[in-house]
Amino acid sequence: MAKEVKESTKISKIFRSMEEHNYMVFTFSSNHPLPKSAEGFTDHFITHKRKPCGVFIEDKIGKDTMKERQKDLQLCISHLSAIYPKVAHRICTSAKDAEKIRLDIYEGKI
DSSP, rough: OOOOOHHHHHHHHHHHHHHHHHHEEEETTTTTTOGGGGTOOSSEEESSSSSOOOOEEEEOTTTOOHHHHHHHHHHHHHHHHHHTTEEEEEEOOOOHHHHHHHHHHHTOOO
């Protein structure tokens, strides 16, 4: 019997596929804890090699909720996006959600 792929793995794979289109995708895995100074950072950061954009993506799957430091970072990113409209923060709850975020990035909506 095949092992079921975790939703977070599916999400990461969707975002990593963007690298074929000149995007740089940084994924910070929960399998390898971040240093204390980086706690609360988003699960993914996506930017383009030639276009000015930066999308911070936080995975929130199932009962996972935003921690205080993550909320603070989200607020800081929203301040940046008020000045730089191609900077955004998104919350991803499923692979389907990741597909929508990826499409929005490709279409320049974020």
